Amino acid sequence: MPNETTASTENTSLTNQTYQRIYTMIIQGDLKPGVKLKIEELRKNLGTGASPVREALSLLTSDHLVDRIDQRGFRVSHISADGFTELLKTRCWLEERALRESMGAKDVHWEERLVLAHHRLKREHRMLEDKKTPNPVWESKHKEFHMTLLSVCGSSILIKICDQLYDQNIRYRNAAKTMAYPTRDVTAEHDTILEHVLNHNVDKAVEELISHYTKTGEFLSMHLKQLVFS
């Protein structure tokens, strides 16, 4: 989570806890897109006062997960097939640049971190034992790997943006309720990306990264278009 301050839910302000809980609820799709976020309701469900709830919602605005309409309250921000296309496109643009810059920096320590992140990702299984629910640990290692790719681009601003957009993407994945990319061999794609990066083959690396995203994207897009958006 972009605004993360502490690891667990201990010892932080109610506002923070509330922020985290609503954040997860939205990302995981427990709170459906477009749904009205009534203060009174949330307040009761989460067992706090109105102030922490309002403030948490205001903060969630930064992550583009919540829309605030003046004097008309908050709602879970909408998603749409078009919105997804735009998100994907934008991510490709930005991550391409970030990757190019990262690779331009040619940092040995970075390469090692990358190998490590890749190794850790590879060790995890995408799905849990039941073969139905996605493995949250894999999710986090996957993000870690991709963010490491961008980590030495030289702009913390850009990194933060990519982080946010990544999370928005997860939201779409969960919304499509499809256990993302079942057929393709995602692992092989990660291998290839890493290989190109370690070989300092910038164009190839970028090409592979983009194609990695685009493939998943097209697959998701298909599923999304079949859904009714509110």
Added chain:
Amino acid sequence: MPNETTASTENTSLTNQTYQRIYTMIIQGDLKPGVKLKIEELRKNLGTGASPVREALSLLTSDHLVDRIDQRGFRVSHISADGFTELLKTRCWLEERALRESMGAKDVHWEERLVLAHHRLKREHRMLEDKKTPNPVWESKHKEFHMTLLSVCGSSILIKICDQLYDQNIRYRNAAKTMAYPTRDVTAEHDTILEHVLNHNVDKAVEELISHYTKTGEFLSMHLKQLVFS
């Protein structure tokens, strides 16, 4: 302002009014970087309760103008020479992409809007009669022109990001207290950019845009490095 909802300060919630007022105060440098934003103090100065103030500050977090530290309140986010360099670099990366995409769209109506925006900018003087204070109308037309350049890039996400980064840049300009770019002929630079765009000369247009930003940037950087940051 990215979060702008209504034109003037009428008829909007106190939270909104408070948001706008603090926004301007930070951008204009009335509230210095790093300064602690004490709720009680602001509350008194702005003549409202604590809730609107807190909520406004939470919202300002999105714009990266305010930092929130859990249980330790809010402060005006820091600026630094390095921060500026990073901001400038990031803006160049993102605006380059946006401009390329915009030009790729080859939209006649867009070209007309561009000509208009350019004309309106040209009509304004950069400084007020006193030749000392920057003309706010020029500022707004300048932003308008630059944002129009990016407006048909096909990603409202990217546009919004550039908008935010633009405003952060203004903050630096005001902080440097220097009547930005005094010697150079900025007007000519705008002319050249427009010309290249209308001629569908993508690379030249991008080159000129980047150089336009970089020149201003280097100038500002010099002034910034002489300032003491808190």
Added chain:
DNA sequence: AAAACTTAAAATATCGATATTTTTATAATT
């Protein structure tokens, strides 16, 4: 003298109650 407690003051975070505004439902008018 530096580090570790202790305590008072300051500031943040939160609550519960109230004022405002928007929404919804119903009735009146063209």
Added chain:
DNA sequence: AATTATAAAAATATCGATATTTTAAGTTTT
């Protein structure tokens, strides 16, 4: 039947008071 007006209900926004946490200052201990 569609628009406009009206009133009640619901929800948002805001306030003032209070609980909690952090900061600062002074005091003791090593």
